[in-house]
Amino acid sequence: xxxxxxxxxxxxxxxxxxxxxxxxxxxxxxxxxxxxxxxxxxxxxxxxxxxxxxxxxxxxxxxxxxxxxxxxxxxxxxxxxxxxxxxxxxxxxxxxxxxxxxxxxxxxxxxxxxxxxxxxxxxxxxxxxxxxxxxx
Amino acid sequence: xxxxxxxxxxxxxxxxxxxxxxxxxxxxxxxxxxxxxxxxxxxxxxxxxxxxxxxxxxxxxxxxxxxxxxxxxxxxxxxxxxxxxxxxxxxxxxxxxxxxxxxxxxxxxx
Numbered sequence: 001x002x003x004x005x006x007x008x009x010x011x012x013x014x015x016x017x018x019x020x021x022x023x024x025x026x027x028x029x030x031x032x033x034x035x036x037x038x039x040x041x042x043x044x045x046x047x048x049x050x051x052x053x054x055x056x057x058x059x060x061x062x063x064x065x066x067x068x069x070x071x072x073x074x075x076x077x078x079x080x081x082x083x084x085x086x087x088x089x090x091x092x093x094x095x096x097x098x099x100x101x102x103x104x105x106x107x108x109x110x111x112x113x114x115x116x117x118x119x120x121x122x123x124x125x126x127x128x129x130x131x132x133x134x135x136x
Numbered sequence: 137x138x139x140x141x142x143x144x145x146x147x148x149x150x151x152x153x154x155x156x157x158x159x160x161x162x163x164x165x166x167x168x169x170x171x172x173x174x175x176x177x178x179x180x181x182x183x184x185x186x187x188x189x190x191x192x193x194x195x196x197x198x199x200x201x202x203x204x205x206x207x208x209x210x211x212x213x214x215x216x217x218x219x220x221x222x223x224x225x226x227x228x229x230x231x232x233x234x235x236x237x238x239x240x241x242x243x244x245x246x
Contacts, residue, residue, distance in 0.1 A: 007236070009144075009146045009147040009163070011139065011145065011147070012146060013147070013148055013149070013190060013191035014182070014191065015148050015150035015152040016149065017215045084212070085218070135212075
C-alpha cells in the first residue's frame, strides 16, 4: 500500500452547488421568445385560403402557443431555482421583470400581436442580461 | 454518517467553500461535542440525505437550528441553508482543524 492510499480520506465532505451551473441558461427562453415572434410574423403574413395555407396558419398558431409555454416554463426555472435573495438585492427589479415576462408569455398565447411578441423578446433579453451579469 | 473516531479525515468535493477549501483538499476533522459557533467551518450531515456529509461555514446558531453557508462569493456556487434552511444542531458532526493535502496548502483551518 503506498503512502497516498494510506493518507487518502475514506469520506467525502461535499461543498457543492447541487446542480452544475451550466444547466441554468436563459438561451432556451430566448429561443422560445424568438420562435413566438417568428410565428406571429408568419400568421399575420398568411393570406391564402387554400388547404396548404390554412394548414400552415394553424400550425403556426399551435407552435406559437407551445413556445410561449416553453418560454414561461424556462423563465420560471430561472426565477425560482437559479436566482437567490442575494441577486434580488443587487437587482431590485428582478421580480417585476419576471412577472412582466411571464405575463407576456400568456398575452402572446391569447393574441396575435407583433408588439406583445417584441415586448416578450425584450423582457427575456433583460433577464438574460441580468443572468449573465451574475455569472461575471 | 457518523464517524466513530474523535479524529477523522475527509476529502473535499466541490467549489462552494473556496477560497478556504478547494476541490480535492484533504482535511483532518475533529468530532464536535459542543454546539457549533458562528464563523467556524463544520462538517455536517446533509439534511436532505443524512448519509451524505457537507462542509460549510456556520453563519448563525439559533433555537431553530444552525444556518450554514458556503464561502464562495457567488451564491450560485453553493447549496446550503439559503435553500434548505437551518439544519438541526445534532446534524453537525465535526470541525475541520487541519488541511493536510495538497502539500502546498498544508495548514490550520480558519
